[in-house]
Amino acid sequence: MRDDWTVTTLGMVTTHFRGTVKVEDGVPYPASGVMMEGRGLIDREPFIGGVSGYKKLTPIAPGQLVLRSITAWEAPITVVPEGYMGRHVSGVFPVLNLDEGQLNPGFMRLICQWPVFWNEMRMRATGSVLRRKTLSANQLQQIPLNLPPLVEQKRIVDVVSSLDAYIDALQQQVNTARISRNAVLHDLLTAGGDDWTESTLGDIAKCAGGTGFPHVFQGGESGTPFVKVSDMNEPGNERYLNSSKNYLSKEAIKSLGARVWPKGTIVFAKVGAALLTEKRRILVEDTIFDNNIMGLVPKALIESHFLYLFMETVKLGNYVQPGAVPSINNSIVSEIEINLPPLSEQNRIVEIVSSMDEVVQSTEKALAASKSLRSGLLSDLLSGEHEIPASYDSLLGAACAN
Numbered sequence: 001m002r003d004d005w006t007v008t009t010l011g012m013v014t015t016h017f018r019g020t021v022k023v024e025d026g027v028p029y030p031a032s033g034v035m036m037e038g039r040g041l042i043d044r045e046p047f048i049g050g051v052s053g054y055k056k057l058t059p060i061a062p063g064q065l066v067l068r069s070i071t072a073w074e075a076p077i078t079v080v081p082e083g084y085m086g087r088h089v090s091g092v093f094p095v096l097n098l099d100e101g102q103l104n105p106g107f108m109r110l111i112c113q114w115p116v117f118w119n120e121m122r123m124r125a126t127g128s129v130l131r132r133k134t135l136s137a138n139q140l141q142q143i144p145l146n147l148p149p150l151v152e153q154k155r156i157v158d159v160v161s162s163l164d165a166y167i168d169a170l171q172q173q174v175n176t177a178r179i180s181r182n183a184v185l186h187d188l189l190t191a192g193g194d195d196w197t198e199s200t201l202g203d204i205a206k207c208a209g210g211t212g213f214p215h216v217f218q219g220g221e222s223g224t225p226f227v228k229v230s231d232m233n234e235p236g237n238e239r240y241l242n243s244s245k246n247y248l249s250k251e252a253i254k255s256l257g258a259r260v261w262p263k264g265t266i267v268f269a270k271v272g273a274a275l276l277t278e279k280r281r282i283l284v285e286d287t288i289f290d291n292n293i294m295g296l297v298p299k300a301l302i303e304s305h306f307l308y309l310f311m312e313t314v315k316l317g318n319y320v321q322p323g324a325v326p327s328i329n330n331s332i333v334s335e336i337e338i339n340l341p342p343l344s345e346q347n348r349i350v351e352i353v354s355s356m357d358e359v360v361q362s363t364e365k366a367l368a369a370s371k372s373l374r375s376g377l378l379s380d381l382l383s384g385e386h387e388i389p390a391s392y393d394s395l396l397g398a399a400c401a402n
Contacts, residue, residue, distance in 0.1 A: 002148075006102075006146070008144070009142060011141030011142060013099045016094065016095075016097075017097045020059075021058075022056055023049040023057055025050030028049075030046050030087045030088065031044040031045065031047050032044060032066075032087040034066055034068040034078055037074065038075065038077060038078055038114075041081075041084065047090070057089065058090075059086075061080060063082075064079070064097060068093055069135055071132065072121055072125035072133050072135035073125060075112075079108050096137065104150060104154055106154075110156065114379065116383070121135055156388060167370045167371060170370060171367060177363055181353065181357065181359075184352065188349045189313060193345075195342050198338075198340075200334060200335055200337055201334055201336045202335065203301075204307075207296060208289075208297050210288075210289045210295075211259060211290060212291050217248065217255075219245075222247050223248050223249045223250065223252070225244035225247055225285065226244060226246040226247060226287075226290070227244050228290050229274045229292050239281065240281065241267070241283055241287065244287070258288045260286050262283070262286055264297075265283045266280060267283060267296075268280050269292060271325060272326065275316055275326050276317045276326060280308055280312060294328070296333070302343075306349060309349070319336070
C-alpha cells in the first residue's frame with residue numbers, strides 16, 4: 001500500500017441509517033433485495049401494508065450501502081446506483097450512509113465486488129449453520145479498508161467503468177449474434193422444398209442406449225471414453241465431447257457388456273432434471289455412455305452435424321412421459337418428425353450455421369477475456385498494487401471534449 005493511502009475501517013467512513021417509514025394497511029411499497037457478491041439490487045414484489053407483515057420499512061436512496069444481513073456467506077452487499085429511487089427494504093437489510101468526503105460511492109461499489117472484501121464479511125458472520133450465518137451492521141463496519149485519496153478513487157472508478165462499458169457492448173454483441181444465429185437456423189430448417197422428405201428420427205437415425213456404470217469400474221484414465229451426464233458440463237465439452245472423466249479397458253468393456261457407439265453420435269440426457277437442460281453433444285470418437293443418456297446414431301440419409309442442429313430445435317421437455325421424474329424413451333424419440341433435405345442441402349445449412357457459430361464463439365472468447373481482465377485489474381487497483389497516474393485526468397478530459 002502506498003504512503004498516500006489511508007488505513008481505516010468501514011465504520012469510520014459510514015453511519016448506520018435508521019430512517020424508516022410506517023407501513024399503512026393496503027398500501028403497496030415498492031421493494032428491493034440485494035444479490036450475492038456485489039451484483040447489485042433486484043426488484044421484489046411490493047410489500048403490502050397489513051398483508052406482508054411489516055410494520056416499518058427502510059427507504060433506500062442512491063449512494064447508500066445496503067447489506068442483506070442473513071446468508072452473509074453469499075456476500076450480499078451493494079451501493080444503490082444513481083436513479084434508483086422510491087424503493088424499500090425490510091429490517092433484515094441494514095442501510096449505511098457513506099461519508100462522501102472520504103469514500104466515493106462508486107469506489108465502494110467496486111469494493112463490494114472484490115473477493116477480498118467478501119472474505120472479510122464471511123469471517124465476521126456468526127451462526128452455526130453456514131447457509132444462515134448473519135452479519136450485522138456493526139460487524140460490517142469493523143471491516144478494515146485501505147482508501148486512496150478521493151481523486152484516485154474516482155480514477156479507479158472511471159477506468160473500471162470504461163472496461164464495464166466495453167464488456168456490456170461485447171455481451172450485447174454475443175446476445176445479438178446468438179439471436180440471429182438461431183433465427184437463421186430456424187428459417188433454414190423450415191424452408192422446405194420439393195426435394196425435402198417428411199420423415200421421423202427413427203427412420204433416419206438409430207436410438208442408442210447407455211450402459212450401467214458400477215462404481216468399481218469408474219476412474220480409469222485410458223482406453224475407451226465412458227461418458228456420464230456430468231461430462232457434458234465440463235469446459236471444452238460445450239458441443240463436442242472432447243474429454244471424459246472415465247475410461248474403460250477392453251477387458252472392462254467385455255466384463256460390463258458395454259456397447260460402444262460410433263463417432264458422430266448425438267447424445268443427450270434422457271431422465272431427470274438434466275433432461276430439461278436440453279443439452280446436446282456430439283461424440284468425437286467411439287464412446288460408451290451411461291444409462292442416463294440416449295444417443296442418435298445417424299444413418300446414411302442424414303449428416304451428423306445436421307442432426308445435431310435439428311436436435312437443438314427439439315425441446316425434449318415437451319415429450320416427457322407422465323410420472324414424478326421426467327423421462328423419455330426410444331419410442332418417443334423415434335416418432336419425432338423431421339423434414340429432411342438432401343445431403344447437399346444439409347451440408348450447405350451446416351456450413352452457413354457453422355460460420356455464424358464462429359462469430360458467436362470468437363465474441364464469447366473476447367467477452368471471457370475481458371471479464372478476466374476486469375477481475376485482475378480490480379484486484380490490482382483496490383489493493384494499491386498499481387497506480388493510475390495523474391496524467392489520466394487530462395487524458396480523460398481530452399477524450400470527453402472530443
